[in-house]
Amino acid sequence: MRKFLIIPLLVIQTILYAADNYPRNEAIDIRHYLFKLEINDSTNQIAGETTVTVLFKKSISDFELDLTNINAQGQGMKVIEILLDQQVVKFTHQNDRLKIILPNPLKEGDEKKFIIKYSGIPQDGLVISKNKFGDRTFFGDNWPNRAHHWLPTIDHPYDKATCEFIVTAPAHYTVIATGEKLEESVIGKNTKLTHWKTSVVLPTKVMVMGAARFAIEYEGKVNGISVEAWVYPQNRLEGFSDYAIAAKCLEFFSKTIAPYPYEKLANVQSTTRYGGMENAGNIFYYENSVTGKNTIEGLVAHEVAHQWFGNSASENDWHHVWLSEGLSTYSTQLYLENAYGSKKLMEEMEKDRKQVINYFLKSPAPIVNTSITDITKVLNTNSYQKGSWILHMLRHEIGDENFFNGLRTYYKQYQLSNAMTDDFRKVMEAAAGKDLKGFFDQWIFRSGQPKLEVSWTYDQKRKQTRVTVEQKQADLFTFPLEVEVTNKLGNVKVDKIDISGRKQEFLIHGNEQTSGIRLDPAIWLLFEGTVKQTSK
Numbered sequence: 019m020r021k022f023l024i025i026p027l028l029v030i031q032t033i034l035y036a037a038d039n040y041p042r043n044e045a046i047d048i049r050h051y052l053f054k055l056e057i058n059d060s061t062n063q064i065a066g067e068t069t070v071t072v073l074f075k076k077s078i079s080d081f082e083l084d085l086t087n088i089n090a091q092g093q094g095m096k097v098i099e100i101l102l103d104q105q106v107v108k109f110t111h112q113n114d115r116l117k118i119i120l121p122n123p124l125k126e127g128d129e130k131k132f133i134i135k136y137s138g139i140p141q142d143g144l145v146i147s148k149n150k151f152g153d154r155t156f157f158g159d160n161w162p163n164r165a166h167h168w169l170p171t172i173d174h175p176y177d178k179a180t181c182e183f184i185v186t187a188p189a190h191y192t193v194i195a196t197g198e199k200l201e202e203s204v205i206g207k208n209t210k211l212t213h214w215k216t217s218v219v220l221p222t223k224v225m226v227m228g229a230a231r232f233a234i235e236y237e238g239k240v241n242g243i244s245v246e247a248w249v250y251p252q253n254r255l256e257g258f259s260d261y262a263i264a265a266k267c268l269e270f271f272s273k274t275i276a277p278y279p280y281e282k283l284a285n286v287q288s289t290t291r292y293g294g295m296e297n298a299g300n301i302f303y304y305e306n307s308v309t310g311k312n313t314i315e316g317l318v319a320h321e322v323a324h325q326w327f328g329n330s331a332s333e334n335d336w337h338h339v340w341l342s343e344g345l346s347t348y349s350t351q352l353y354l355e356n357a358y359g360s361k362k363l364m365e366e367m368e369k370d371r372k373q374v375i376n377y378f379l380k381s382p383a384p385i386v387n388t389s390i391t392d393i394t395k396v397l398n399t400n401s402y403q404k405g406s407w408i409l410h411m412l413r414h415e416i417g418d419e420n421f422f423n424g425l426r427t428y429y430k431q432y433q434l435s436n437a438m439t440d441d442f443r444k445v446m447e448a449a450a451g452k453d454l455k456g457f458f459d460q461w462i463f464r465s466g467q468p469k470l471e472v473s474w475t476y477d478q479k480r481k482q483t484r485v486t487v488e489q490k491q492a493d494l495f496t497f498p499l500e501v502e503v504t505n506k507l508g509n510v511k512v513d514k515i516d517i518s519g520r521k522q523e524f525l526i527h528g529n530e531q532t533s534g535i536r537l538d539p540a541i542w543l544l545f546e547g548t549v550k551q552t553s554k
């Protein structure tokens with residue numbers, strides 16, 4: 019997802035399960051969710067019936083799902099009945115946990131369907147509101163764990179499942195949801211039923227439906243995948259124009275990483291609280307992403323990249339969300355580099371480097387920051403721009419061929435599944451044929467970056483430039499530093515020096531007097547630094 023540059027005031031919400039101590043249940047595996055939902059125009063009350071297919075991996079007598087209880091304001095879900103094999107089963111529902119008590123213990127290997135009937139007004143997760151044109155709309159907005167405000171689920175990315183939505187709505191709505199459309203019928207008076215289903219396993223954070231008045235453009239297919247724009251009718255032409263860039267993004271990532279994992283690529287104007295939300299196969303963008311001025315190429319590229327990184331290969335723990343956000347941010351840079359050349363990449367990386375250094379001043383924490391307990395706080399400059407920067411340095415460290423092979427192997431190995439930083443490291447080590455533990459330790463698990471004070475002087479007699487590099491930050495880093503030396507004739511050469519100590523001196527030979535030096539001319543190092551010439 020992409021945050022807004024100016025973060026809007028968010029509704030403060032209570033996160034029951036602080037990151038990332040989610041109570042995982044290794045005894046069950048959710049295989050499929052069938053979400054039947056009824057929405058209406060007179061109230062914000064929804065009626066739900068979810069059929070959860072559960073595979074039992076151990077013999078147990080009860081299990082729990084996440085589902086928000088009704089709060090003091092009357093918002094939340096009330097469970098009416100739960101059925102197993104047409105029999106009513108007992109349950110308890112408190113502290114946003116729905117405990118289903120099995121009439122008989124189920125054994126390892128049993129697969130059962132539980133039908134949960136419920137209703138209520140969503141506290142969050144399904145945003146029911148008027149859009150900017152005053153039309154009533156419904157948009158799922160689940161990230162990170164807001165699905166359980168309207169859908170009974172294991173609301174954590176570790177347990178992925180396939181899903182389908184059968185939505186009954188007043189007939190003037192058009193309904194989009196995850197997967198492919200199996201049915202759209204007017205049933206009865208002024209009621210429409212729409213059925214969408216995916217056969218690809220997903221985390222709940224990207225399973226959604228949306229209902230609104232839409233203008234829809236089917237833009238054509240890229241490698242057999244339908245690319246679509248779903249926008250408010252009042253924004254029809256501007257929206258079709260702004261979202262058309264998605265086809266180019268899809269083409270680039272399919273070629274660079276792997277075939278696209280989902281049934282369609284719909285780009286949807288919506289009321290999401292984020293700049294863009296990468297819902298699988300139907301990305302929801304914020305309303306004002308549509309301007310008709312084609313200024314959202316980076317945003318679209320980021321959300322399309324998430325279809326591989328985050329949706330299919332997902333973090334296994336919220337503290338490792340940089341595997342979604344850092345990879346999608348750097349994938350966007352790769353897309354822009356491919357489209358506009360290496361100068362564009364350098365400009366973008368330089369911009370992000372400033373942002374990372376500024377962020378460090380107010381929040382000196384590592385990328386994987388296990389002290390974060392409010393999981394919405396994992397969305398920060400470290401996960402996005404710093405994560406992207408680490409990938410950029412890794413690419414320089416191991417070379418383009420190894421880097422891109424590593425990315426493809428990582429995706430191949432963890433698609434439709436979950437990974438931790440160590441899993442990613444091991445794949446990249448195998449691709450590079452070298453140990454990268456030190457690299458990952460210093461850049462991902464430790465905070466900060468080098469702060470360098472560099473001085474130089476030219477020794478006329480020995481015909482060499484003496485360069486002194488001092489690391490001023492507390493903990494020392496080990497890294498290659500490229501130094502560009504310009505002589506008085508205007509000739510330029512770049513030397514690479516290996517830095518690991520507190521203060522090191524290097525001699526660079528040159529027959530002509532040096533007129534200046536520049537650090538990291540090609541923008542490959544995350545650092546800050548000053549350079550000065552000394553008399554000797």
Ligand SMILES: [Zn+2]
Nearest residue numbers: 019020343346
């Ligand atoms: Zn993102």
